[in-house]
Amino acid sequence: MHVLITGGAGMLGCKLAQWLIQDRMIGEHEITKLTLTDITTPKGLPKFQGIYAEHAMDMGDPGSAKKLIQQRPDFIFHLAAVVSGEAEADFEKGYRVNLDSTRYLLEAIRTQQDYCPRVIFTSTIAVFGVPFPNPIPDTHHRTPLSCYGTQKAIGELLLADYSRRGILQGIGLRLPTICIRPGLPNKAASSFFSGILREPLNGKEAVLPVSEDVRHWHASPRAAIRFLLHAASIDLELVGRDCNLTLPGLCASVKEQIEALERAAGKDAVSLIRREPDHFIERLVYSWPESFEAEKARSLGFKAEKDFDEIIRIYMEDELGAAS
Amino acid sequence: MHVLITGGAGMLGCKLAQWLIQDRMIGEHEITKLTLTDITTPKGLPKFQGIYAEHAMDMGDPGSAKKLIQQRPDFIFHLAAVVSGEAEADFEKGYRVNLDSTRYLLEAIRTQQDYCPRVIFTSTIAVFGVPFPNPIPDTHHRTPLSCYGTQKAIGELLLADYSRRGILQGIGLRLPTICIRPGLPNKAASSFFSGILREPLNGKEAVLPVSEDVRHWHASPRAAIRFLLHAASIDLELVGRDCNLTLPGLCASVKEQIEALERAAGKDAVSLIRREPDHFIERLVYSWPESFEAEKARSLGFKAEKDFDEIIRIYMEDELGAAS
Numbered sequence: 246m247h248v249l250i251t252g253g254a255g256m257l258g259c260k261l262a263q264w265l266i267q268d269r270m271i272g273e274h275e276i277t278k279l280t281l282t283d284i285t286t287p288k289g290l291p292k293f294q295g296i297y298a299e300h301a302m303d304m305g306d307p308g309s310a311k312k313l314i315q316q317r318p319d320f321i322f323h324l325a326a327v328v329s330g331e332a333e334a335d336f337e338k339g340y341r342v343n344l345d346s347t348r349y350l351l352e353a354i355r356t357q358q359d360y361c362p363r364v365i366f367t368s369t370i371a372v373f374g375v376p377f378p379n380p381i382p383d384t385h386h387r388t389p390l391s392c393y394g395t396q397k398a399i400g401e402l403l404l405a406d407y408s409r410r411g412i413l414q415g416i417g418l419r420l421p422t423i424c425i426r427p428g429l430p431n432k433a434a435s436s437f438f439s440g441i442l443r444e445p446l447n448g449k450e451a452v453l454p455v456s457e458d459v460r461h462w463h464a465s466p467r468a469a470i471r472f473l474l475h476a477a478s479i480d481l482e483l484v485g486r487d488c489n490l491t492l493p494g495l496c497a498s499v500k501e502q503i504e505a506l507e508r509a510a511g512k513d514a515v516s517l518i519r520r521e522p523d524h525f526i527e528r529l530v531y532s533w534p535e536s537f538e539a540e541k542a543r544s545l546g547f548k549a550e551k552d553f554d555e556i557i558r559i560y561m562e563d564e565l566g567a568a569s
Numbered sequence: 570m571h572v573l574i575t576g577g578a579g580m581l582g583c584k585l586a587q588w589l590i591q592d593r594m595i596g597e598h599e600i601t602k603l604t605l606t607d608i609t610t611p612k613g614l615p616k617f618q619g620i621y622a623e624h625a626m627d628m629g630d631p632g633s634a635k636k637l638i639q640q641r642p643d644f645i646f647h648l649a650a651v652v653s654g655e656a657e658a659d660f661e662k663g664y665r666v667n668l669d670s671t672r673y674l675l676e677a678i679r680t681q682q683d684y685c686p687r688v689i690f691t692s693t694i695a696v697f698g699v700p701f702p703n704p705i706p707d708t709h710h711r712t713p714l715s716c717y718g719t720q721k722a723i724g725e726l727l728l729a730d731y732s733r734r735g736i737l738q739g740i741g742l743r744l745p746t747i748c749i750r751p752g753l754p755n756k757a758a759s760s761f762f763s764g765i766l767r768e769p770l771n772g773k774e775a776v777l778p779v780s781e782d783v784r785h786w787h788a789s790p791r792a793a794i795r796f797l798l799h800a801a802s803i804d805l806e807l808v809g810r811d812c813n814l815t816l817p818g819l820c821a822s823v824k825e826q827i828e829a830l831e832r833a834a835g836k837d838a839v840s841l842i843r844r845e846p847d848h849f850i851e852r853l854v855y856s857w858p859e860s861f862e863a864e865k866a867r868s869l870g871f872k873a874e875k876d877f878d879e880i881i882r883i884y885m886e887d888e889l890g891a892a893s
Contacts, residue, residue, distance in 0.1 A: 384710050
């Protein structure tokens with residue numbers, strides 16, 4: 246089985262690749278080839294018996310998808326995207342990378358003969374916009390209030406239509422906000438949810454741009470990789486025609502995040518959090534959902550963390566080398 | 570005020586143009602220029618003091634929208650579309666005409682300086698897919714089960730995002746199935762809903778491809794024109810950011826349609842309906858919704874007919890010259 250990951254240099258893409266290189270299986274299928282692509286060359290992964298290829302490619306260029314799909318990968322993890330803050334700030338880039346690239350990919354698949362790969366598409370809870378009930382049921386309409394949410398909601402619709410037509414086997418995952426993201430802050434407006442834990446855990450100062458009563462929907466990077474792998478091997482008959490799923494997550498307030506930080510790393514860590522309200526981020530975050538039923542995804546076996554102590558422990562184990 | 574109608578040679582486009590030429594007003598605004606465009610040249614309308622232009626243009630060609638928008642119309646009725654049956658049968662054409670043309674139009678508007686026209690976009694109840702509650706509330710998710718529904722649902726998302734960004738003043742209308750459509754049957758899978766009344770009212774045989782217990786959501790062409798005009802003049806502050814509305818309609822079964830036909834034109838007319846089950850159409854129609862709450866649109870003053878007697882009377886008045 247040949248696996249393709251777009252956005253392979255991103256945080257999730259790298260972690261997924263590491264997992265696949267280690268495990269060499271997707272469900273019952275042995276992985277014999279792995280291709281990663283991103284705008285920069287994905288780096289730092291162990292070689293995989295010479296059958297692992299890296300490409301620097303702009304998926305917003307119509308030729309890129311064609312070239313990748315000519316190799317007929319069996320599983321495609323389509324993770325390539327510009328994050329929310331950047332898609333809002335650069336309208337054209339957001340539409341090109343988050344919408345056009347998805348359409349080019351689906352069209353490249355459609356025009357291959359006798360080919361019907363599994364496509365795992367990462368969507369977002371930002372497809373939902375205020376007002377919403379709390380928790381939000383699976384059947385609640387998608388009325389995004391950001392370019393990023395709009396582009397992902399369109400990707401979902403395309404994925405479902407191409408799947409319905411038998412062009413591909415699509416499954417879309419509305420990921421919770423991933424927390425704690427390792428590495429540096431990114432341009433996502435949600436970046437601080439990780440920053441206020443990650444920086445203090447590394448002895449650094451962090452900025453909190455919103456109030457402590459903000460509640461949000463989280464899952465660890467480890468849960469996200471589990472979601473992607475489960476989506477790759479699940480029986481799509483069980484998923485049905487509405488192939489875009491809101492995934493389970495942990496609903497927690499910033500206050501609860503900080504309390505868990507104190508339990509894990511003490512008061513000194515907490516004192517590294519500096520309050521600095523940012524109205525741009527605050528406005529955006531208040532238009533985001535807090536909590537979901539995620540009934541269908543739960544019934545299909547998708548699982549997230551139960552509390553922030555668990556999320557912090559996962560970060561310490563996976564990123565800081567703490568004993569598990 | 571300059572008004573542009575895309576799809577101006579279609580049934581709704583023609584009726585709207587006739588109305589605008591007669592009334593010369595949209596709300597408080599006097600119409601000084603009217604441009605119609607379609608794949609064929611719209612014909613048969615009275616001249617409008619020389620300020621009425623017709624263009625044959627393919628809106629799926631990126632240059633068409635640019636050319637039209639350079640004239641900076643104040644009101645744009647974007648009706649151009651390939652109907653449901655055709656969009657399903659010709660995948661590429663459907664995406665080109667129903668999705669690309671909408672995006673080209675919105676992009677042409679975005680790249681004009683200091684310009685923010687009102688854009689009235691016709692969407693469809695086919696953005697909804699089974700399973701659904703009955704009636705369907707305004708907040709029910711859009712999970713279309715046809716290419717046409719998918720393309721229109723994407724158009725809605727684009728319209729809302731471009732409106733949110735202040736690029737245009739968008740309002741999207743999920744029209745009920747228009748009944749009784751005048752003229753010849755079209756390639757829409759819903760065409761028979763009109764045919765079973767229109768053909769007998771004209772002394773002709775009609776084909777009924779589905780069972781009599783099929784229920785559906787209807788409005789007359791006259792109601793549709795009222796919807797479009799109301800959308801053009803309504804205060805968009807009242808509509809809010811979720812600018813795509815499910816419009817009110819009349820929920821009726823095929824049986825109720827036929828009973829109203831008998832009351833209007835007698836048993837002889839009814840005997841002209843020939844049952845000829847068509848599994849392609851039947852399958853498609855069973856995936857369509859029957860009834861909606863349409864709460865928001867009703868509260869904004871949109872109104873449809875109360876029974877099929879009224880819908881038949883409107884057809885007889887507007888198309889067969891019956892006295893009103």
